Amino acid sequence: MTSEFIVPTTEDGIVSSDLLDMSVTVLKTLSDPARLQMLWALSMEDLSLSDLAQLIGVSPTVASQLLSRLRAAGVLQTRKSGRHVIYSMHDERSREFIRQTLDFAKHRLDLQDARLEEDQ
Template sequence: MTSEFIAHVAEDEIVSSDLLDMSVTVLKTLSDPARLQMLWALSTEDLSLSDLAQLVGVSSTVASQLLSRLRTAGVLQTRKSGRHVIYSMHDERSREFIRQTLDFARHRLELQDKA
C-alpha cells in the first residue's frame, strides 16, 4: 500500500465510531438463531408472542426475553390487540435487511456446497 492510498482511506472511508458501535449492536442482536428466526417470521407478517414462541419452539417466557432484546435494540414495535401483544418490524428497511441477511447466508451456503 502506498501512503497516498492510506491517506485517501483515512480521509474518506474511515467509519465513525458511532456507526461502528451501532453496526456491532445490530449484528449482536442478529447473532442468536431464535431471534433471527423471529425476525424472519416478522419480516412477512405481524405475530403474537404465542405465535412466535410456537414458531421458534421455545416457551412464552423465553420468547418474551428474546423479543425484549429486539425491542430494546429498536428493531420491533408492539401494539395491543385485545389481550394479545402483537409484534411487528419497526419499518420496511428492517424487513429488507433481514431478508437480505438470510439471502446472503443462502448464497454463501450454495458457494460452500459447490466447493
C-alpha cells in the same frame, strides 16, 4: 464500480465510531438463531408472543426474553390487540435487511456446497 450504498466517512475516510457501534449492535442482535428466526417470521407478518413462541418452538417465557432483547435494540415495536400484544418490525428497510441477510447466508452455503462438490 459504483455501489448503491453510501456509507458516511470522516475526513480521514474511515467510518465514524457511532456508525460502527450501531453496526455492531445490529449484528449482535442477529447473532442468536432464535432471535433471527423471530425476525424472519416478523419480516413476513406481525405476530403475537404466543404465535412466535409456537413458531420457533420455545416457551412463551423464552420467547418473551428474546423479544425483550429485540425491543431493547430498537428493532421491534408493539401494539395491543385486545388482550394480546402484537409484535412487528419498525419499517420495510428492516424487513428487507433480514431477508437480505438470510439470502446472503444461503448464497454462502451454495458456494460452500459447490466447492465441496468440486473437491470430490
